[in-house]
Amino acid sequence: MCVKIQLKFQVEPNVKSMNKGDCFILDNGRDLYVYIGPSSKGTEKLKARAAANQxxxxxxxxxAKIYMV
Incomplete structure (x- = not known):
């Protein structure tokens, strides 16, 4: 499952679903990977971290371990 934080919806877990202006969480069933886009807003970054913790x-x-990428 890959979750886009800005609008909180699921997207296909592939690179084409991602962009530099948003944050995404990939849950592989064991660990969580949080991608913070370099152009994402400060509030999105905080929400991504909070969502991963939740x-x-x-x-x-x-x-689960949380990896920031």
Whole structure:
């Protein structure tokens, strides 16, 4: 599952779905990867980190590692 933070919807987990102005979270079932686009706004960056923490805590019982990429 790949989640685009700006509008909070799921996109296909491939590079073509991503852009430099948004933030995305990839959940591979074990770990979370947070992509912070270099042109993303400060609030988007904060929301991406908060969303990743929430997914880790609620969906992975706090056990998933979060990688910022």
């Amino acid at each position: 997914i880790r805590d609620q969906d992975h019982n706090g056990r």
